[in-house]
Amino acid sequence: MTDPVLxxxxDGIAVLTVENPPVNALSQGVRAGLIAGLDKADADxxxxxxxxxxxxxxFIAGADIKEFGKPPTQPYLPDVLKRIEAMKKPVVAALHGTALGGGFEVALTCHWxxxxxxxxxxxxxxxxGVIPGSGGTQRLPRLIGPKLALDMIVPGNPIPAKKAHDLGIIDQIVAGDLLDGAVAFAKTVVAEKRPLRLVRDMNDKVSNVDPAVFEDYRKSIARKAKGFLAPWRCIDAVEAATKLPIDEGLLKEREYFFECMDSPQRKGQIHAFFSEREAAKIPDLPADVQPKQxxxxxxxxxxxxxxxxxMNFANAGIPVKILDMSQEALSRGLGVIEKNYATSVARGSMSQAAMDRAMKLITGTQQFEDIGQADIVVEAVFEEMGVKKDVFGKLDTVMKPGAVLATNTSTLNxxxxxxxxxRPQDVIGTHFFSPANVMKLLENVRGAKSSPETIATVMALGKTLKKVSVLAGNCDGFIGNRMLHGYLREANFLLEEGALPQQVDxxxxxxxxxxxxxxxxxxxxxxxxxxIRKGKAHLRPADERYSPVADRLCELGRFGQKTGAGFYKYEGRDAIPDPATEEIILASAKEQGIERRAISxxxxxxxxxxxxxxxxxxxxxxxxxxxxxDVDIVYLFGYGFPVYRGGPxxxxxxxxxxxxxxxxxxxxxxxxKFWEPAKLLVQRAEAGKGWNDR
Known part of the structure; x- marks a missing residue:
């Protein structure tokens, strides 16, 4: 077995190469190998x-996540960093790929x-669900200042090397071979007899910092980080860097780190992390199946x-034609797309050039014949079976052989x-979530005759479109909306039993x-x-409990925010409790003989x-x-289930x-009867097992 650190x-420069594929995670072997290599270099x-x-x-993509939640083993990462700081000779970090988490903390501890x-x-x-635990919150603010450090640490998003160079994190961008450049840089440092430069000794940018920096930052994340622990502890730790000597700050960071490690949120977020990657694996697809281009x-x-x-296709650089039989609807739809892009440009999340490229990729047509050569067509018409079948009959005649015929249906067979x-082998569900250009989930639905190639194609397409894809089987509502039915049913029943919309929400x-x-x-x-409910009303047993509250709101033209009233009345986007809704709820409860009560x-x-x-x-x-x-991923990315709880x-x-x-x-x-326990739940619970225990 190859040593994890070679x-x-x-040319007189020691080269320590981390070889722990696929991402060079900081396993115990890597940590020990780095210390041994530094010892050897210092002594030679x-x-x-x-x-x-x-x-x-x-480079080093971070800690070994497999070690999370297990007893730590020596040497610890802080031991590696102390060894770097104790070096009598210059240490240069040479970065390619990603230097994330503990890998970035290693780089921050190096002299250059x-x-x-x-x-x-x-x-x-x-x-x-954790914070940087080996000096990231203490060293980065010393290098670039607390505000810029917060902008990197709290969202947790990586930045490109050029930006890092502009900020002063990276000392030199290497144009050619990285190792050649790093060795040459190290030789220059030695030749010029530069003094060893440790980030821990840089205190100018963390001295006399206005406390308002942190209070303003807390206010800025209040809505997005509600319920989370780690983002708030990130801010606390960076603030500590401005108030404490570094060794005390490192202890405070470690205290916050272990608080997060011991939190159930950490378990939930790591579960979500691994589950997202697992969802892409389809066990019954042949190993040699290739997605269509x-x-x-x-x-x-x-x-x-x-x-x-x-917009998803255009954002991925794929030309897309929108077909609508109404020129008015087509013009309006293209106008909305342009407006959405313009909003992104105004916010600074998209450049004007990127908007122009995307808009050039989107064209409109009223003729089915114009779309016949597309590699995939996604149907997004009314959620009515007759309409869908009529559309797919037309697609069958115009689309080229092998084209994927996808439906965006959220419930239908x-x-x-x-x-x-x-060609049922080419037909599959691709259930996008609204707004489709924002929501990350793509619930792909296999039919009985969907071919392995078609399944592989839409799963790969999800990745191209930067979606999180989950494959579901065919049933009413698939995974997400089938589960949502019970959630909404009980929410509506609770209104009749004693709650009001604002309490439930x-x-x-x-x-x-x-x-x-x-x-x-x-x-x-x-x-x-x-x-949808009206279309299925004939299937509902006459004696089955049913709440008519939402239907009665709709009968009054109260369709929600777009009409200025639904369960709430609206002033702009502000939802305001409405006495008219309460009257409808009370009337429904009285008609059904339900005695309302206090509900916790x-x-x-x-x-x-x-x-x-x-x-x-x-x-x-x-x-x-x-x-x-997979069920968890659907609810985390499609329905706003809190990620720190890991999914239902x-x-x-x-x-x-x-x-x-x-x-x-x-x-x-x-x-x-709505509450009859699932057989699998009974089996697992009575056996003391989890969902995946065998």
Whole structure:
């Protein structure tokens, strides 16, 4: 087995090469190897300096996440950093690929840093529910100042080497071979007899800092970081760098780090991290299956969803034609797209040049024949089966052989849609979430006859479009909306039983949802769900409990924010509790003979969240989801479930499936058949196992 850190001497410069593929994570072996190499370099009179470089595709991409939650093993990363700082000879970090987390902390501790232009540096620990724990919050502010350090540490996003050079993090951009450049730089440092320069000794930028810097920053993240622990501790740690000597600051950082490590949020966020990567793996796809190349696309429907989907293709550099039979709708849709891009330019999140490129890639047409040569067509027309089948019948006649025929349906049967064509193997669901140009989830839905190549194509396409893709089986509502039905059902029942929309929304937003069910419904448009419910009304048993509150709002033309009233009334985007809604709720309760009562926030959370868990278990039983973590990913990226809770299935495991089952059984006795426990939940809970235990 190759040593994880290779040692060589080149022109009097010791070269320590980290070889721990695929990302050179800071495992125990790497940490020990770095210390041994530095010891050797310091002791060798023929060596005048050292270079630390990564082998393969990257520098050091961070800590070994597999070690998270396990007892730490010596040497610890701070031991490596102390050894670098104790060196009597210059140490140069040579960066390519990514220098992230602990890898960036290693680089910050070196005396100098050089990088190729394609490199990236950053401290992304916050995304895993922790803070930098080996000096990142203490050294980076000393190098670039606390405000700029906060801008890197709190969001956790890496920055390119050129920006890092402009900020003073990187000392030189290497144009040619990185190792050649790093060795030459080290030799120059030695020849010029530059004094060893340690970031820990740089105090100018952390002295006399106005406390308002931190208070303003806390205010700026208040909405986005609500419920999280790590972002706030990042700010606390950087503030400590401005108030404490570095050794005390390092101790304070370590205290905050372990507080985050011991938090359930860390477990939830790491679960989310691994689950996102796991979702891309489809066990029953042949190993040799290759996705089709998608070089051009078409979208049917110029409405909000169709326009958003088209923007995804344009953003990825794929030319896309939008088909709509109405010139008025087409012009309006293209105008909305242009307005959306212009808003991004005004905010600074997109350049004018990028907007111009994207707009050139989007064209409109009213003729089916104009889209026939597209590699994929995504249908985004009305959510009615008759309309969908008519559209797919036309697509079958005009699309070239092998084109992927995708439907953006959120609930309808993929196989029935595919049956309208003579090529069901090319038909698949690609359920984008609204707004499609913003939301990260892409719920791909396989039909009974969807070919492995078609499945592989849409999963690869998700990556191209920078989406998080999950593959679902075909059933009413697939994964996300099938589970959402129980969530919304109970939310509406709670209104009749004694709650009001603002209480339900607040309880669930305090739980961590980005938006409660009634604010979410008003934002999305209540008429969409109303149309679906009317279409399925004949399937509902006459004796089944049903809340008519949302229907009655729609009958009054209260479709939500877009009409100025839904569950709430609106002044701009501000949702204001409306006595008219309360009257409708009270009338509905009276008609059904429901005696209203005081309802606690705890009951609201359980009544709304536990249906997600129970239905998720049924989805797993039926094979609609490949794994429990796929269910979590759908809810994390599509429905605003708090990432620090890991998703509904993981959250239920953290509570204990036995406790969740006991509560569901209690609700079953009180509220009837809707609450019948899933067989898989019963099996796992009674066996004392989790979703994935065998």
């Amino acid at each position: 040692y060589a001497v080149r 009179p023929a060596v005048s300096a050292a270079v630390i470089i990564g082998g393969g595709r990257t 840093r050089v990088a190729i232009e394609a490199a990236q540096v950053g401290l992304p620990e916050v995304k895993l 998608i070089a051009s696309a078409a979208v049917l429907g110029a409405g909000t969803m169709g326009g958003g989907i088209a 993929i196989d029935e849609i595919a049956a309208a064509t003579k 607040k309880a669930l937003e305090d739980f961590g949802l980005a938006m409660g069910p009634f604010r979410m419904g008003d934002l999305a448009g209540l008429d969409v769900g109303w149309r 926030d705890e009951e609201i959370v359980r009544r709304c969240m536990y249906p997600l868990v129970n239905e998720g278990a049924k989805i797993l039983e039926e094979g609609i989801a490949i794994r429990a973590s 299935m993981f959250w239920a495991e953290q509570i204990g499936l036995d406790k969740v089952l006991a509560t569901i059984r209690g609700f079953h006795k009180i509220h009837g």
